[in-house]
Amino acid sequence: MRADAERSRRRILDAACEVFLERGPDAPLDAVVRRAGVGPATLYRRFPDREALVRALVVDLLTRLTAAAEEARRAEPDPYPALRRFVHAAADLRMGAAIVVLLERLVVDEELVAVRHGAVTAVEGLLRAAQDAGRLRPDVGMGDLVLLCVRLSRPLPGALAALDADGSLVHRHLDLALAGLAAAPDGATDRDPGRELGRELGRALGFDEVIAAAGRPGEPAPGRVAE
Amino acid sequence: MRADAERSRRRILDAACEVFLERGPDAPLDAVVRRAGVGPATLYRRFPDREALVRALVVDLLTRLTAAAEEARRAEPDPYPALRRFVHAAADLRMGAAIVVLLERLVVDEELVAVRHGAVTAVEGLLRAAQDAGRLRPDVGMGDLVLLCVRLSRPLPGALAALDADGSLVHRHLDLALAGLAAAPDGATDRDPGRELGRELGRALGFDEVIAAAGRPGEPAPGRVAE
DNA sequence: CACGATGCGGAGAGATGTTCTCCGTTTCGT
DNA sequence: ACGAAACGGAGAACATCTCTCCGCATCGTG
Numbered sequence A, B: 001m002r003a004d005a006e007r008s009r010r011r012i013l014d015a016a017c018e019v020f021l022e023r024g025p026d027a028p029l030d031a032v033v034r035r036a037g038v039g040p041a042t043l044y045r046r047f048p049d050r051e052a053l054v055r056a057l058v059v060d061l062l063t064r065l066t067a068a069a070e071e072a073r074r075a076e077p078d079p080y081p082a083l084r085r086f087v088h089a090a091a092d093l094r095m096g097a098a099i100v101v102l103l104e105r106l107v108v109d110e111e112l113v114a115v116r117h118g119a120v121t122a123v124e125g126l127l128r129a130a131q132d133a134g135r136l137r138p139d140v141g142m143g144d145l146v147l148l149c150v151r152l153s154r155p156l157p158g159a160l161a162a163l164d165a166d167g168s169l170v171h172r173h174l175d176l177a178l179a180g181l182a183a184a185p186d187g188a189t190d191r192d193p194g195r196e197l198g199r200e201l202g203r204a205l206g207f208d209e210v211i212a213a214a215g216r217p218g219e220p221a222p223g224r225v226a227e
Numbered sequence C: 001c002a003c004g005a006t007g008c009g010g011a012g013a014g015a016t017g018t019t020c021t022c023c024g025t026t027t028c029g030t
Numbered sequence D: 001a002c003g004a005a006a007c008g009g010a011g012a013a014c015a016t017c018t019c020t021c022c023g024c025a026t027c028g029t030g
Helices: A003-023 A029-036 A040-046 A050-075 A079-092 A095-103 A110-132 A142-153 A158-164 A168-181 A193-205 A208-213 B003-023 B029-036 B040-046 B050-075 B079-092 B095-103 B110-132 B142-153 B158-164 B168-181 B193-205 B208-213
Strands: none
Touching: A003 A029, A003 A040, A003 A050, A003 A095, A029 A040, A029 A050, A050 A079, A050 A095, A050 A110, A079 A110, A079 A142, A079 A168, A095 A142, A095 A193, A095 B158, A110 A142, A110 A208, A142 A168, A142 A193, A142 A208, A142 B142, A142 B158, A142 B168, A158 A168, A158 B095, A158 B142, A158 B193, A168 B142, A168 B168, A193 A208, A193 B158, B003 B029, B003 B040, B003 B050, B003 B095, B029 B040, B029 B050, B050 B079, B050 B095, B050 B110, B079 B110, B079 B142, B079 B168, B095 B142, B095 B193, B110 B142, B110 B208, B142 B168, B142 B193, B142 B208, B158 B168, B193 B208
16 A cells, blocks of 8 residues: 555544534534545545545554553553553543444444444453442443543533643543542442443444443442442 | 414424424524424524524524422422432433523624523522532532433434434433442542533533532543542 | 655545524414 | 314425545555
8 A cells, every 4th residue: 555545544534533523423524534634535435435535544442452452451460550540541532433333324344343342341350359449439430431531531522622732631531530439438338320321322232242241230320339 | 472383383382493403503493493383484483594493493492491490499408319300300401402492603793692691590509408418429510411401302313303202211211320420439539620620611512600600620620530 | 864654744526414494384362 | 064174195396415426535565
């Protein structure tokens, strides 16, 4: 592949990530083209239709997400700092985009199953380890972690986006939320609605791995959390 | 105003709130019409253009928000539970919608200044009280509170929305985040980047009150939070 | 450095979606 | 039961989006 073609591809994927994140998976490809600063023909030559673009983007993001999880585990010996590091890295990757877009529309083929399995097991390992070390409330599960990441790493709507142009607010609020997930000092918390949430999440995403990781049948539905 | 007209108005405002929340302030009015289950003519008769609809929605939401703050203060004698109660009520009101939509586009007239002043002072009072009571980290400000509410009360993207059809997850995650905002037991925290954030937020929204409430010139920019 | 091959951007035709109005029918309040 | 007010649907005018053709620029190699 020629160097300029590779450059275009990268710019299109980055632009698509932002645009899908801001305007949902039905955002006009025209908008992607404009943000990427390339001509329409360039996009359509590389990605014959929307599905091809979405698929490439998802694979790209999940791959980088897995790499980030492994890097975090390697760089931080203690489980909780590793999880923390990973969550921040995931936010930088705009992990939310992959999920938003993965949900509907994509038919899962083997490649997709492979990358998504890699990502889920890597993240699950980090979470389990931090929890076994007693650094997370026991009622928190994969579902909570993923949903908080999605919520907090999405771009702010409209003019608010300008408040966090450099992304530092995302990290500030992730830290605040992580403080909330940390084990309460007195150790008194709920059972584990977070597990059940993980299973529901898996079902919604078609992620068999998340369902399995969430373990045995748990509590009914997650409600408010004890203060 | 005739009873059926009032009913239509209400249905349109509720539908508009959801639609703007999901698809941004440029969402087609057609979508609002469909969700409200009324004919297009009904919307255009009541609200001559997009601006009129947006304005009416914002006034409606800010009014109810102020009422919620006052109700919370009345119902809970202690400041922190009052704040907590209010935050949950604000999430139910989809407070994010007002803000998303307010930001750009609307020219502020006197009515708008009045309702928004009421809302800001009511919320500020709750926050200040909880903080003076030592129940919130001192480095948390209006900006953090508002942005967390916006982030956590927005509908989840795409298929994830189905996970939280009844809104109970919103409350679960608000609780988790509030736990993160609560005063650290050892009392050791940063100075107060949250104040500065409040001022930036005020500027972004054109909310002079938020700027004033945020107090004297503070720290430069909010970064990560000490663990 | 020159040439062939590959990739690029812009203009634009056709399809799709959105805005907004007219008008015959229904619903409301007295 | 009657007049006034509101309603929904059909559709014209307009805007936006999708996708292709083609002449020019850029890349990699001999």
